Amino acid sequence: MSETGRDPAPGAPTDRLGEVFDLVGPLYRRAYRKVEQDAPIEGLPVGVRAVLNMLREHGPMTVPQMGRAQALSRQFVQRMINDAAARHLVESVPNPAHKRSSLIRLTEEGRAAIDAVIDRERAVLRRIGGDLTDAEITACLRVLSRLLRHLDDIDMD
Template sequence: MSDIDEPLSPDELGHRLTEVFDLVGPLYRRAARKVDQAEPVEGVSAGVRAVLNLLRVHGPLTVPQMARDQAISRQFVQRMVNEAAGHGWVESVPNPAHQRSSLIRLTEGGRTTITRVLGREHQLMRQVGGDLTAAEVAACVRVLGAMVRTFEQGDPD
């Protein structure tokens, strides 16, 4: 066993990151369920929430850009965009860089909706206990970011 501040050997790192990975799936599914449970009130599924938040953060994007960012199929993203458009939360606008691939952008209603969803999520996240420090959260973000970047290297896009 190494000192807590020393880098782990590749073998030990692999075992420890498996522990992290084993928590990410259940965490994602539980968080998605919480979002979906609120759907009758807000009408926002986890997939639509992801689309709305991507557009909030990055501005107008194409469906292929959103699919690459989320590492999911274009078809799934298109279904989520169609669902969001059905609620009036997004709209398709011409893309000056590519005639056949429109840009999708938030409407004012979409901006209001994602702001409300994020506010509710913030209230849920405030309930996380454990006396977590800024350093611990920064380390968690750093670890998960490194894992995402590692697995991106194998993506064909």
């Protein structure tokens, strides 16, 4: 119901945003399965791929910083970092800002692995998005970014 006590008109932004959520879940799950299916090529589980890509995009980070950035538990991120470290894809380095929370950074092997995954993903995306305009993609990014930002601020009770 709207603030006026009436249901919003069909096709109202609220309904349309609901359609976005209805698509985001299946999209995420299918992309997740695809990454996992292709994992034997680089041997990267989707969680490890996520932390490697974060380090690729932002440079060295602490485990808590990565958890906050991705809305994931520190424990989950730590497991992914441990997996990546066992594969020699990341390494811990001293953090001048915090003695007990090391920075995690990509190794050369880690950078090569995530670059290969990203290159392969972009090749697939080129085939998928060929008829989408820059304006359509910009609008999609604007909507998804706004939803993500505001979901953190909303009390769902």
